[in-house]
Amino acid sequence: MAIKGIPLSREMTVEDFKEWLKQFDTDKDGRISRSELREAIRTRGGWFSGMRAGRAVRHADRDNSGFVDESEVENLVAFAQKSLGMKITAW
Template identity: 75%
Template sequence: MAIIRAVPSARGMSVEEFKEWLKQFDVDGDGRISKGELREAIRRRGGWFATLRAGRAVRRADRDNSGYVDDAEIENLVAFAQKDLGMKISSW
């Protein structure tokens, strides 16, 4: 059974903390985030319309059209999370 860490706090988090939080949803351990994995992350955060938002996030962040968000594209996912999910993520 996987240990699920807490939902990001209201104080915000750094990009590194965001990556670490997101890693727990990488169920197949390939180092990339799929739409399904991102949907679960959005659900755990309490977000509504998780399937719709996850699809939109992957389309915006996935620059090589692989269907996954990898480390090279994580900044695009950070921008989406800040703008569309209301997450507070800073580069400190």
């Protein structure tokens, strides 16, 4: 399992990314909220975590539920790579 405080520049796989996100699913509902994602970004050393989390959820949340669920994680991966500078590989 990934460590919460690792820097944004660390490379991880998609599976590592999913496991890392699960650490921040505080209500264990299987979805990531804006506030949970804000905490995840903050622990990675990201600036403006609230603003970035809002943009990330809006980008990834295709059903407009206000959450990122399992079927939308790939959208979040794409956003994290492009807009947060995270290095996420297929394996």
